[in-house]
Amino acid sequence: MSALLQVDGIECRYDQLVITQDISFALNQGDICCLLGPSGCGKTTLLRTIAGFDQVYAGQIKLNGELISSPSMMLQPEQRQVGMVFQDYALFPHLSIADNIGFGLRKLSDSDKKKRVHEMLELVNMQELAERYPHELSGGQQQRVALARALAPRPQLILLDEPFSNLDFELRKHLGLEVRRILKALNISAVLVTHDQTEAFAMADYVGVLNQGRLQQWDTPFNLYHEPRNRFVANFVGQGYFVPGVLKEHHKVETEVGLFEGNRAYPWPEGTEVDVLLRPDDIIENPQGHIKATVEQHTFAGSATLYRLRLPSGQIVESMFNSHAEYSIGEQVCIEMKADHLILFKKDESCASLAR
Numbered sequence: 619m620s621a622l623l624q625v626d627g628i629e630c631r632y633d634q635l636v637i638t639q640d641i642s643f644a645l646n647q648g649d650i651c652c653l654l655g656p657s658g659c660g661k662t663t664l665l666r667t668i669a670g671f672d673q674v675y676a677g678q679i680k681l682n683g684e685l686i687s688s689p690s691m692m693l694q695p696e697q698r699q700v701g702m703v704f705q706d707y708a709l710f711p712h713l714s715i716a717d718n719i720g721f722g723l724r725k726l727s728d729s730d731k732k733k734r735v736h737e738m739l740e741l742v743n744m745q746e747l748a749e750r751y752p753h754e755l756s757g758g759q760q761q762r763v764a765l766a767r768a769l770a771p772r773p774q775l776i777l778l779d780e781p782f783s784n785l786d787f788e789l790r791k792h793l794g795l796e797v798r799r800i801l802k803a804l805n806i807s808a809v810l811v812t813h814d815q816t817e818a819f820a821m822a823d824y825v826g827v828l829n830q831g832r833l834q835q836w837d838t839p840f841n842l843y844h845e846p847r848n849r850f851v852a853n854f855v856g857q858g859y860f861v862p863g864v865l866k867e868h869h870k871v872e873t874e875v876g877l878f879e880g881n882r883a884y885p886w887p888e889g890t891e892v893d894v895l896l897r898p899d900d901i902i903e904n905p906q907g908h909i910k911a912t913v914e915q916h917t918f919a920g921s922a923t924l925y926r927l928r929l930p931s932g933q934i935v936e937s938m939f940n941s942h943a944e945y946s947i948g949e950q951v952c953i954e955m956k957a958d959h960l961i962l963f964k965k966d967e968s969c970a971s972l973a974r
C-alpha cells in the first residue's frame with residue numbers, strides 16, 4: 619500500500635534562508651502524526667509547505683501518489699483536498715456556526731450541503747448551537763467548529779497548527795482526545811503541529827521531532843521515549859538524566875548505581891566511557907535497595923510524586939514514586955534501578971549508534 623502523504627527530502631526557505639532541510643516521512647491513510655520541536659525549529663513552515671502556501675526548494679511532496687509540490691511545480695492549496703485548522707480558529711464572524719461549517723461546500727446541492735452540515739454538527743456534538751455566531755461560543759467550542767468546517771469537504775488530509783494553544787490545560791486535554799476520536803472515526807489522516815509533548819503523545823500515532831530545521835527522529839511515542847536516537851531527542855522528549863558509566867560487555871554498563879544489563883548490544887569496546895540515560899521510571903523506591911540517595915526536591919502530581927534525588931557522588935537523578943510515599947527534602951531514600959531500555963551515548967558524542 620502506498621502512503622497517503624509522502625514527504626521526500628524537502629527543503630523550505632524564506633528569502634533564500636534555509637529553514638528546514640532534508641525532511642522525509644510518510645503517513646498512511648488514517649494515521650495521525652505530530653511535528654514536535656522547540657520554538658522556531660520549522661514546524662509551521664513544514665505544515666504551510668504541505669498545505670501549499672509555500673514552495674519547496676528541494677525534494678517533493680506526494681498526496682495519494684500524486685505530486686503536489688516540487689521545486690518546479692506547486693498545486694494550489696484549494697486543489698489539494700487538504701483541510702487546515704489554525705490556532706486562532708479563523709471562523710467568519712458574520713456567519714452562523716452552520717454557515718461557517720457549510721462555507722467550503724459550494725459544490726454540493728442545497729440538500730446535500732444541509733445534510734453534511736448536520737452530520738458535522740453531530741460529529742462535534744454542537745447540534746444545539748447551529749444558529750449561534752462565533753462570538754457567542756467558548757474557545758473550545760469555536761475550535762470544534764473550526765475542525766468541523768475543515769472536515770466538512772471530506773479532505774484526504776487535515777493539517778492542524780497548534781489548534782489548542784489558546785485553550786486551558788483541562789480543555790486541551792479533553793479536546794485533543796475528542797479530535798483524535800473524530801479523525802479516527804472518519805479515517806482521516808492528520809498532521810498536527812505542537813510544542814506540547816503530552817498532547818503529541820496523546821493524539822499521535824507517529825511523532826516527528828524537529829530541531830533547527832532537521833528531522834531528528836520519526837517514530838511512535840513509545841519508541842521516542844524509550845529509544846531516542848540522539849541526545850537531542852533524549853533530552854527533549856520526557857524527563858531524565860545522564861549518568862556516567864563504563865561499558866563492560868556490549869549490553870552491560872557499570873555505573874555508580876550498579877551494573878545494568880540492557881535490551882541491546884552496543885558496538886563499542888569494553889571500557890568505553892558512556893552516558894546512560896535514566897528516566898524517572900527507571901528508578902524505583904525500594905526499602906531493601908542498596909543505593910541510598912538524598913531527596914533534593916519533590917513535586918506532587920496526584921497519583922505519583924516526582925523526586926529529584928542526589929546520589930552519593932553528587933549526580934542528580936529523578937524518580938517517580940507512588941504518591942503514598944512521602945519523603946522530606948534532605949531525607950535518605952533507598953532506591954533500585956529497573957532500566958530495561960538501555961540507552962547509551964558515547965561520552966562527547968551526540969549519536970547513540972544503537973545496535974538493534
Ligand SMILES: Nc1ncnc2c1ncn2[C@@H]1O[C@H](COP(=O)(O)OP(=O)(O)OP(=O)(O)O)[C@@H](O)[C@H]1O
Binds near residue numbers: 660
Ligand atoms: N514569513 C517568514 N519570513 C521569514 N522567516 C520566517 C517566516 N516565517 C517564519 N520564519 C522563520 O522560520 C523559522 C521557523 O519558523 P516556524 O514558524 O516554522 O517555526 P515553529 O517551529 O513553527 O515555531 P513556533 O513553535 O514558535 O511556532 C524561524 O526562524 C522563523 O523566524
